[in-house]
Amino acid sequence: MATRAAALAAVACAAGLVAATEARPAGLRSVDVWFVRDGALVSVERRAGSISRAVDLLLAGPTARERRRGLRSAVPKGTRVHAVTVRQRVVVVDLASRFAAGTEASGLRARIGQLVKTVAGIPGVRGVRVLVEGGVPVGLFPGYDLRRPLGLGAVKTDERPGLREVQELLRDLGFLGAGGVTGRLDDRTAVAVLGFQKWAQLPRTGVLDASTSRALLRATRPLPATLAAGRRVEVLLDRQLALLVDGGRVLRAVHISTGAYNRTPAGSFRVFRKERMSWSVPFSVWMPWASYFVGGIAFHEYPIVPAYPASHGCIRVNRYDAPMLYEFATSGTPVQVLWSA
Amino acid sequence: MVCVKPLLLPVALLAVAGVAHVAAASPAPPRPDVLVVALDLSGRPFQAGAVRGREVVYATGFEPELARALARRLSIDTVRFVYVPRERLLRRGPKPWSLALARLQPGSTASLRFSAPYLEADQAVVLRRGLPRPRRLAALRRLQLCAERGSRGAAVIASRIRPSLRPLLVRDAATLVRRVQTGACDATLVEAPLVGSFVAGRRDRLGPVAGRVDTRAGYAVALEPGSRLRARVDTALRRLRADGTLARLRRGWLGADPNRIPVLR
Numbered sequence: 001m002a003t004r005a006a007a008l009a010a011v012a013c014a015a016g017l018v019a020a021t022e023a024r025p026a027g028l029r030s031v032d033v034w035f036v037r038d039g040a041l042v043s044v045e046r047r048a049g050s051i052s053r054a055v056d057l058l059l060a061g062p063t064a065r066e067r068r069r070g071l072r073s074a075v076p077k078g079t080r081v082h083a084v085t086v087r088q089r090v091v092v093v094d095l096a097s098r099f100a101a102g103t104e105a106s107g108l109r110a111r112i113g114q115l116v117k118t119v120a121g122i123p124g125v126r127g128v129r130v131l132v133e134g135g136v137p138v139g140l141f142p143g144y145d146l147r148r149p150l151g152l153g154a155v156k157t158d159e160r161p162g163l164r165e166v167q168e169l170l171r172d173l174g175f176l177g178a179g180g181v182t183g184r185l186d187d188r189t190a191v192a193v194l195g196f197q198k199w200a201q202l203p204r205t206g207v208l209d210a211s212t213s214r215a216l217l218r219a220t221r222p223l224p225a226t227l228a229a230g231r232r233v234e235v236l237l238d239r240q241l242a243l244l245v246d247g248g249r250v251l252r253a254v255h256i257s258t259g260a261y262n263r264t265p266a267g268s269f270r271v272f273r274k275e276r277m278s279w280s281v282p283f284s285v286w287m288p289w290a291s292y293f294v295g296g297i298a299f300h301e302y303p304i305v306p307a308y309p310a311s312h313g314c315i316r317v318n319r320y321d322a323p324m325l326y327e328f329a330t331s332g333t334p335v336q337v338l339w340s341a
Numbered sequence: 342m343v344c345v346k347p348l349l350l351p352v353a354l355l356a357v358a359g360v361a362h363v364a365a366a367s368p369a370p371p372r373p374d375v376l377v378v379a380l381d382l383s384g385r386p387f388q389a390g391a392v393r394g395r396e397v398v399y400a401t402g403f404e405p406e407l408a409r410a411l412a413r414r415l416s417i418d419t420v421r422f423v424y425v426p427r428e429r430l431l432r433r434g435p436k437p438w439s440l441a442l443a444r445l446q447p448g449s450t451a452s453l454r455f456s457a458p459y460l461e462a463d464q465a466v467v468l469r470r471g472l473p474r475p476r477r478l479a480a481l482r483r484l485q486l487c488a489e490r491g492s493r494g495a496a497v498i499a500s501r502i503r504p505s506l507r508p509l510l511v512r513d514a515a516t517l518v519r520r521v522q523t524g525a526c527d528a529t530l531v532e533a534p535l536v537g538s539f540v541a542g543r544r545d546r547l548g549p550v551a552g553r554v555d556t557r558a559g560y561a562v563a564l565e566p567g568s569r570l571r572a573r574v575d576t577a578l579r580r581l582r583a584d585g586t587l588a589r590l591r592r593g594w595l596g597a598d599p600n601r602i603p604v605l606r
Contacts, residue, residue, distance in 0.1 A: 135391030139384035
């Protein structure tokens, strides 16, 4: 029996499976330990010379002073750690079952976020493997697959959805076209974010900040300002948005810029002329995807679409949505220009 | 040979005594010391845990607690949980476990036998915000319905509701919530016992629970064909229901009683 155990140990050693019991990255003096404030993860600096110590400090929770500043820990009080080992720059943290106590999904997710951000944030650490009572958690922490090590990028919080989720939300709410869900932060997403900020009456920055993320998680699809059957375009001068409505439902909400100094008249009109490339005689400029609805005033693409009314009266449409709006607003389509939603 | 003879008699006597003991205990089957329960660890609040090899070293949720309560009723001291993925549970072949708790419906597979149900498998209808509450099942047919792909909700939409618009099937619960929140879906179907935890913390994203679709089905304990435990499990379940244990477990793990949600007819 002893011979068999020795042979197994030899095989394990040869395979590089025997782990270091304590990890002390060279030069490690302080670590960022992560806690929760108002649903968001926030870090505080702690003196720690080893990864184990960093985990201990996390489990100890915020100090009384930090608690007064609103910091909390989602990790249950009294959670014990069985072992912290390192295998090929992946830290394996084995915790007692108390770590998985509770039923509230956001709290369970937050404690994984705290642990992963604390440990994976240590220089040289590639990922974190979480074990409970020496076993791989299955279904314990909603939204996390803990069969594989987690890196910093895997951390989710309720208040800050991932970029792809943001894009999916913007698409479902009507601010982003179906092709805009790319998982990359691009100009098209920024335009959709700006459109959403206008609708939600948030600061019009086009930047996906915490308040925008929070508002996105609670937003519902825009509703038309008026009740009428059929297809129409509603232009909301206060929000600087065009709502493409069909059958009482907003299909798309488009970031636009109308005439400065109220040069775009309010009222009910219809699209009467369409030009794929229209030449503006007074301003000597090409206007792609032009749909005229009153006098010389049209929806058209323009390279600069600021968050405020800036045109000479036309409605500037961003380059991502201009072809779609042109297709939607066929000749005779009603256009309602409204002061407010 | 001479030395062996004196030993044979006591051995033979012991063997006879053993048979007599078993005979006296019959017709009840011998009690196992350990109840081996298969879990598929489908997730909270039904069941979740930590797995080492096939052994579930930590199990939590409604079904593990029900298994522990059953074991107490069966006078079995120790419960051992093993992790068996759902598809393997349903497969034919040897069953290295005494019973399985994995939200299985009687008749879902020929390779297993089932106890009496321990939980109703109705589907609750969760509306988007601002939608008038439908009073009848027929009113759901005109709505854009959503469900998780491959879920029982999706099956109930197809078989019971038969909507005029093609239902939207999504990959996970998070997407489902998002679709209802943003209005891409008018309503979604969720396991009725789970609806309490589904809407909890999402009150500002989802509308009210309109009612439930009575599926006339329930979840039952699965056993190997010919298992002698089946009658005892049925009795134990009846007693757990009668003494309020089942209701207490359901309240503690799954929230409000789904039977209080009105049935849409």
